[in-house]
Amino acid sequence: MTTLQEARRERGWDCTDVAEEVAAACSRPGEEQIRRRAYEIYLRRGGGPGDPLEDWLQAERELREELVRARQGPAPGAMS
DSSP states (O other): OOOOHHHHHHTOOOOOHHHHHHHHHTTOOOOOHHHHHHHHHHHHHTOOSOOOHHHHHHHHHHHHHHHHHHOOSSHHHOOO
């Protein structure tokens, strides 16, 4: 009986490649999340004039930072 790892090796699948792709995908916010956050940023400034691209980029930054913090877990000594 072939193990899962052996089967992957036979097919040329490298599990580390897959793990890296999954980790990268999990560290990027989705387009819909960014769109919603950019809209929230627009609303925070009262719906006034602004730069939609800047809103998008700010939304992306905020969401990435939140993902990083969530993956790192609570800071040592932080109260739960």
